[in-house]
Amino acid sequence: MRVPALVPRLQPFTSTIFAEMTALAVQHDAVNLGQGFPDTDGPESMLEAARSAISSGVNQYPPGPGMPVLRRAIAAHRSRYGMSYDPDTEILVTVGATEAIAASLLALVEAGDEVILIEPYYDSYAASVAMAGATRVTVGLREDASGRLALDVDALRAAVTPRTRAILVNSPHNPTGTVFRLEELQAIAALCVEHDLLAITDEVYEHLVFDGLMHIPLASLPGMAARTLSISGAGKTFNCTGWKIGWVCGPAELVSAVRAAKQFMTFVGGAPFQPAVAHALTAELDWVTSLRDSLASKRARLAEGLRAAGFEVRSSEGTYFICADVRPLGYTDGWALCRDLPARIGVAAVPVQVFTDHPADWQHLIRFAFCKQDAVIDEAVERLHKL
Numbered sequence: 001m002r003v004p005a006l007v008p009r010l011q012p013f014t015s016t017i018f019a020e021m022t023a024l025a026v027q028h029d030a031v032n033l034g035q036g037f038p039d040t041d042g043p044e045s046m047l048e049a050a051r052s053a054i055s056s057g058v059n060q061y062p063p064g065p066g067m068p069v070l071r072r073a074i075a076a077h078r079s080r081y082g083m084s085y086d087p088d089t090e091i092l093v094t095v096g097a098t099e100a101i102a103a104s105l106l107a108l109v110e111a112g113d114e115v116i117l118i119e120p121y122y123d124s125y126a127a128s129v130a131m132a133g134a135t136r137v138t139v140g141l142r143e144d145a146s147g148r149l150a151l152d153v154d155a156l157r158a159a160v161t162p163r164t165r166a167i168l169v170n171s172p173h174n175p176t177g178t179v180f181r182l183e184e185l186q187a188i189a190a191l192c193v194e195h196d197l198l199a200i201t202d203e204v205y206e207h208l209v210f211d212g213l214m215h216i217p218l219a220s221l222p223g224m225a226a227r228t229l230s231i232s233g234a235g236k237t238f239n240c241t242g243w244k245i246g247w248v249c250g251p252a253e254l255v256s257a258v259r260a261a262k263q264f265m266t267f268v269g270g271a272p273f274q275p276a277v278a279h280a281l282t283a284e285l286d287w288v289t290s291l292r293d294s295l296a297s298k299r300a301r302l303a304e305g306l307r308a309a310g311f312e313v314r315s316s317e318g319t320y321f322i323c324a325d326v327r328p329l330g331y332t333d334g335w336a337l338c339r340d341l342p343a344r345i346g347v348a349a350v351p352v353q354v355f356t357d358h359p360a361d362w363q364h365l366i367r368f369a370f371c372k373q374d375a376v377i378d379e380a381v382e383r384l385h386k387l
Contacts, residue, residue, distance in 0.1 A: 017350055018350075021349075022034070027342065030342040031380040037241045043238065045279065046277070046280040059271060063268070065093060067275060071091045075090075081216075089256075092247060094262055095244045096246040097202060097204045100247065101200065104261075105166070107254075108254065109134045113164075117129070119358065121355055139152060141176060166199065169202070172215065182216055192224065197227070198229070201217065207237050208318050208320070210317055213317055215318070229254055229258065238280045238287075301377055303322055312328050320370060334363050335351040345383045346383050
């Protein structure tokens with residue numbers, strides 16, 4: 001029997017690190033700091049809005065682009081960055097940011113094109129590039145003098161070729177916690193304008209930025225509004241990752257192309273959740289500020305515990321995640337350690353090397369999630385001391 005053409009391209013992605021680590025965590029009753037989802041719910045008024053929508057019959061297909069009330073709320077939310085989007089033509093609601101990224105690549109990238117990913121990269125990026133039939137080209141973050149993992153602008157510039165079609169930018173960055181500075185984003189923008197490239201930005205952690213830093217949308221920079229698809233979602237902002245409500249904002253012609261791909265993937269999704277997210281974007285951003293402050297405290301709590309357990313901790317400027325160097329504990333391979341941790345001490349973490357094309361450069365780092373209750377973090381740290 002002939003194997004379908006898509007299967008070989010997706011074969012490397014058929015078994016994910018998250019599935020494996022979750023299975024090990026369950027098997028060994030481990031504290032799971034590997035996966036990036038919170039263990040508390042979002043604002044009560046948002047939950048009540050969803051319950052009200054369900055009980056009042058908002059349970060059938062919503063409009064293809066998303067409910068107007070949500071698209072208007074997204075447009076108002078993006079205006080906080082000084083940007084203007086037409087909710088009728090320039091915003092598309094998707095089944096989470098993951099679908100938005102996949103649909104964007106399927107719609108706008110062709111076989112033979114190259115897509116630049118910044119390494120480490122979230123695992124779905126590589127799979128989506130493969131589904132589009134394109135080739136991924138990776139540019140690694142580099143550790144600067146302060147210990148921050150920063151964009152290697154020279155390497156990014158060198159990676160652009162005549163076949164480059166798009167750059168996929170993730171800031172705040174999963175898995176490292178890096179938040180790109182203005183000068184880094186300006187360098188990306190300059191390359192996009194010079195070489196007429198598309199930019200696809202994953203901004204799902206846009207509100208979870210610490211230490212007085214600011215999230216700057218790439219699309220807000222000169223020359224970028226007409227060539228950027230900005231992607232975000234409700235899951236990380238409002239502690240509702242299971243609702244899978246995401247969105248794409250961009251110029252009408254690009255958003256229309258993404259919708260053409262998206263409508264044959266999931267058609268629509270999350271009808272009763274859409275008005276609830278619209279309410280949250282409009283009325284619960286103060287709650288999000290409190291969430292950010294709480295996460296900053298949890299980040300410090302976990303970082304202190306990891307250092308006390310013997311790890312060397314990297315800075316985390318945003319997201320749910322903090323990375324730790326395993327070498328001070330006598331280990332050299334984070335993947336081997338993460339496979340061993342659930343059975344050995346009952347903790348699950350994720351090796352950073354699985355998010356890269358060059359694992360040898362990253363095998364000393366493992367990622368922990370701090371979006372958990374304090375008691376869960378403390379239990380994990382106590383167990384990690386056994387190392």
